[in-house]
Amino acid sequence: MNEAIQSKEVRLVSEGGQQVIPTIQALNMAIEMGLDLIQISEANPPVCKILDGGKYKFELQKKEKQNKQNQQTIETKEIRMSITIGENDFQTKVKSAISFLTKGYHVKVSVRFRGREITHTNLGEELLANFCQEVSHLVKSQTKATLQGRILSVMLMP
Secondary structure, eight states: OGGGOOOSEEEEEETTEEEEEEHHHHHHHHHHHTOEEEEEEOOSSOEEEEEOHHHHHHHHHHHHHHHHHHOOOOOEEEEEEETTOOHHHHHHHHHHHHHHHHTTOEEEEEEEOOGGGGGGHHHHHHHHHHHHHHTTTTOSEEOOOEEETTEEEEEEEO
16 A cells, blocks of 8 residues: 555556556656555555545455355264264264254264274175165265274265
8 A cells, every 4th residue: 555565667557547657757646646556456566446445444344244254154063973873873963963963063973983993894884785775864965984094984965
């Protein structure tokens, strides 16, 4: 803005069109109008406009705030199990996953292997397959089961 513009020439964009003029001349034009010379983009030469500096900053802040409000954060809920889970506990986990999925959350279902259980990853894969089958009517897409260390997990999206 104003004296902070370092280049010798600028491309001044105004109602009359574009013109390449020396920076000093563009600054003088802005001062005569009682406004500021603002660099809009980094080009060669830089593109500048003559605007009210405070109003321009306010508009940028307003635009950033609006973009921040429009962002959607996707929350993920995690359900942990082990391969020795009982049938009733399994059904309880399925019910909680169904409630999370109906509320719009992504659900990460993970099976933790303890000690020598890691040699039976096929049991964990079967458990996850049964779980996915139980909630398949609510799931739009799911990732393939992945083993990371001692945890086998799958992501379910409503």
